[in-house]
Amino acid sequence: MAMAPALIAIDWGTTSARAYRLDARGQILDARSAPLGVQQVSAGGFPAALNALLGGRVDADVPLLACGMIGSRQGWIEAPYIRCPAGLEEIAANLSSVPGTRLAIVPGLICHDADGVPDVMRGEETQILGTLDDRQPSASRLIVLPGTHSKWARIGAGGIEAFATFMTGELYALLHDHSILGRLATAGAGDDTAFERGVRMSLRDAGALPHDVFSARTLALTGALAPEGVADYLSGLLLGAEIAAARRWADRDALGNGSVTLVGDAALCARYRRALALAGFKTVSGPSEAAARGLWRIALQAGMLAT
């Protein structure tokens, strides 16, 4: 006999959405994904998109909690950003309810650097809370969430104290798909040596991305880099540039035991692990399904679950 769900948790991003049914202990009963991200749904189409995502199966009286771009200006309703530092309590106290539904949306976070320049996240705050779950929540450390727009978050007594975004994944796609460098690349089986060479190039004291990316061309042109290695070299250059900048950004005190927690897609995290090792960072892996775990913790804290 199937367990009754206690929460529908939805990680609703730009390009896709993933819904989890969680039981009364927060265990995942099942999950469904659909290419119904915020960019794919037109205004007014969100009720139908939710119904499609859930496969038409609506569990009566079960609360729903969503995080991610669904709470952005282009989403269903705007769930205003809250300011860092913010932890579980502040986030759970600032959910936005979608009128006429049992759905609530997690706020995004905003932080400002020393010059007042803002940075924002939506969805990653929930993955971070899901990662902090079974660890000392207030221990200082860094959590890295690789992706199109990678996030580095500094965790401390106040929860998520600050974070920084790096457009690494998007820059890679731009350079690979549209630049003169991509035209030199041919598909290969994956060249770890070329990848690590790129990372090391960007980690040099003299590292300067707008210059260093040109080396993908000059090394290929002079026969010092095989066309099959160009894409991995470029990927290494961009990851290395992210890490070089992020380690300047991160307060070294925030490293705590010296290790960085990686959260996200396993293959991408493996790439980051290799690059971070070259920069002298130890890494540990965050939990899988961090978003579902985070949504569960927020729903509990917010008192959304029947007791």
Added chain:
Amino acid sequence: MAMAPALIAIDWGTTSARAYRLDARGQILDARSAPLGVQQVSAGGFPAALNALLGGRVDADVPLLACGMIGSRQGWIEAPYIRCPAGLEEIAANLSSVPGTRLAIVPGLICHDADGVPDVMRGEETQILGTLDDRQPSASRLIVLPGTHSKWARIGAGGIEAFATFMTGELYALLHDHSILGRLATAGAGDDTAFERGVRMSLRDAGALPHDVFSARTLALTGALAPEGVADYLSGLLLGAEIAAARRWADRDALGNGSVTLVGDAALCARYRRALALAGFKTVSGPSEAAARGLWRIALQAGMLAT
């Protein structure tokens, strides 16, 4: 009565070609341009392209000298790179003749950084020689040639001693035309304040391009940057990142009198001048038609001209 030409000088690049007829004193008699860059001409099509560029007007016995991508692997014939340091003598001694024609092609330059990573130029070496023409050729200084791939060159007793490429123009086009940032930008009349704000952002000690570009989004999102200013802000960020990296690259001794010479398109040079001023660089303008002047000097040095 029209003067007889002594040299046909051709600046033959990736997307377009420009031919000058020069008289016996090196003065420009006339010039013609055509969208017949190396990328537009298929293999075997260069004789016809040259004829079209010259408007079918072939001056008997007049030598032709070309610089730029016409000497690359994708050009008419490959004119091998020569190594830095290199000045007028080395360049003029290494022309490549196109068999069956009166056309010679200027070599590109290659230099290597402290780690042995190569950088290359084709065409800019000729513009630099055209710029050095009426100045002390061996005085230490920096010459900057803005463009899709901007070049910074360090000039000294050996001529062009070293140089570095920055993919600033191409990165701007990628981010503006294909990224999430470009989608936020709306056309405007040109926003100098947004441009300078971007330059200053990248010149900060904490400047880190893969992070800083995201601020074009967050500032727009929070209403701190008008959509009409996004493109200029992004342009400023990229120029600032180039300058921040280039001033680390450049040996400060190479600055000589402290000013940087700007060579190229007037509007683009004006942008660079404004950005360089924010970084504390004085600038002077190079000559117009620097490529034609450089080709003339090289042809003279190589003994191509009838005496």
